Amino acid sequence: MKLKIVRKKAENNFLHFTLAGEMTVYSAGKLKDVLLNELKSCSGITIDLAEIDEADTSGFQLLLFLKREAANLGKSFRITEMSSRLRNIFNLYKEIV
Amino acid sequence: MADKNSEKNFKNVYFTESRELLDAMEMSLLSLEKDSEDEDSINSIFRAAHTIKGNSGMFGFGRIGDFTHVLENVLVGARSGTISVTPELIGLLLECHDFIQVLLDHYESEENRPLDQETEILFEGLITRLNKYIPDAENVKKLKEKVIEEIGVIDSSFSDKDGLRVANDCWHISLRFGKNVFKDGLDPYSFISYLGEKGEIVNIRSIYENMPYGEEMKGDLCYLGFEIDFRSGINKKEIEDVFDFVINDCDIRILPPNTSIEDYVKLIEDLPERTSGRVFHDNGKSSGRTSCG
The missing domain is CATH 1.20.120.160 (HPT domain)
Structure with missing residues (x-):
């Protein structure tokens, strides 16, 4: 599993993450735990996925999950950039995030 | 009826x-x-x-x-x-x-x-x-x-006045993937994009009502399903063949084009989710389930 996560504090108790590498089934379990915990500790998350060069449907599912979880907790979750690999998946499933 | x-x-x-x-x-x-x-x-x-x-x-x-x-x-x-x-x-x-x-x-x-x-x-x-x-x-x-x-919206004008008919020329495909598909090395993406090569995916909605909240959700398990409107000249058998590799790990229901309302109702009642509104094509991308980033 090759996934690099960079976490940065942003204004208004927001966190900004930059992810690079794989968003696949191999990283999904751990990544979910990490991001869910972080989401609970802040007011909102922005996430840059421009450097995700490998992804599968588990990555897509994880983003849907985080979006729903954030809405449920009354927090904000926003993707700022998406790699073409991820974009392809979202395009196929016709989901907009 | x-x-x-x-x-x-x-x-x-x-x-x-x-x-x-x-x-x-x-x-x-x-x-x-x-x-x-x-x-x-x-x-x-x-x-x-x-x-x-x-x-x-x-x-x-x-x-x-x-x-x-x-x-x-x-x-x-x-x-x-x-x-x-x-x-x-x-x-x-x-x-x-x-x-x-x-x-x-x-x-x-x-x-x-x-x-x-x-x-x-x-x-x-x-x-x-x-x-x-x-x-x-x-x-x-x-x-x-x-x-x-x-x-890419469906033209769902209804010319058939005599009966309740889902008047479109699309197959309707309901997919519910098993929890272990990801772990089994299968990616729904491959199957659905292959389907896309056999015709046109006019409409598709991700179904994740059954995905647990919070800690209970496991990132490497699959909780997804899809409702697809698919326009193509291929037959039911050929559609099933697309999902051949995942057949043991996916619940598939296929309705032919111009299915009657009654059959749609049956399909909806058959599906595992309680709220099955999403089966129905509303091109719901506009309804803000996931907002733009």
């Missing part, structure tokens, strides 16, 4: 979804007020009107269908630039939005009661004002086909 309850449930889906679409339409109208050239907003308004029109026809709410039909023609013009999006037009569209709400309330409370006189006058008044924007009917028809193609 589906029993009365199913039909009622199905109609509830219609009302709920129409209201969601109206909410989306309102939001887009408000953004259009700020930026009258915002194509996404115009598309979303068009989608909402178009889908409400189609669904209204299917459920026999012809007056809502008639109204949204004219509205849709104006939106076609706005989208292709033959009608300019002025504050007056936006104002009129907002009035139309409110009026559709009135119509929905009316038919929801008393389906068979004709509109009262006051509502009829409002109806005609708005139609007259809308029609002033439409210069040339023939042109509108052509433009509309183009718009529908470009933004």
Whole structure:
């Protein structure tokens, strides 16, 4: 599993993450735990996925999950950039995030 | 025949979804007020009107269908630039939005009661004002086909007057993947994109009602399903073949084109989710389940 996560504090108790590498089934379990915990500790998350060069449907599912979880907790979750690999998946499933 | 309850449930889906679409339409109208050239907003308004029109026809709410039909023609013009999006037009569209709400309330409370006189006058008044924007009917028809193609909404006009029919030329495919597909090294993406090579995925909605919240959700398990409208000349067997490798790990239901409402109701009742509104094509991208980033 090759996934690099960079976490940065942003204004208004927001966190900004930059992810690079794989968003696949191999990283999904751990990544979910990490991001869910972080989401609970802040007011909102922005996430840059421009450097995700490998992804599968588990990555897509994880983003849907985080979006729903954030809405449920009354927090904000926003993707700022998406790699073409991820974009392809979202395009196929016709989901907009 | 589906029993009365199913039909009622199905109609509830219609009302709920129409209201969601109206909410989306309102939001887009408000953004259009700020930026009258915002194509996404115009598309979303068009989608909402178009889908409400189609669904209204299917459920026999012809007056809502008639109204949204004219509205849709104006939106076609706005989208292709033959009608300019002025504050007056936006104002009129907002009035139309409110009026559709009135119509929905009316038919929801008393389906068979004709509109009262006051509502009829409002109806005609708005139609007259809308029609002033439409210069040339023939042109509108052509433009509309183009718009529908470009933004990928289903043309669900209902010409079949004699029965409740889901009048589209698409297969409907319901997929529910098993929890272990990811771990088994299978990616739904591969199957669905392969399906896309065999025809056109006109509409697809991700279903994740059964995905647990919070800690309970496991990132490497699959909780996804998809409802797909698929236009293609291939037959049922060939569609099944696409999912051959995942057949033991996926629950697949396929309805042929032009399926009757009763069969759709059966499908909905068969599905594992309690809320199955999403089976129904509403092109719900506009309903804001996941917002833009």
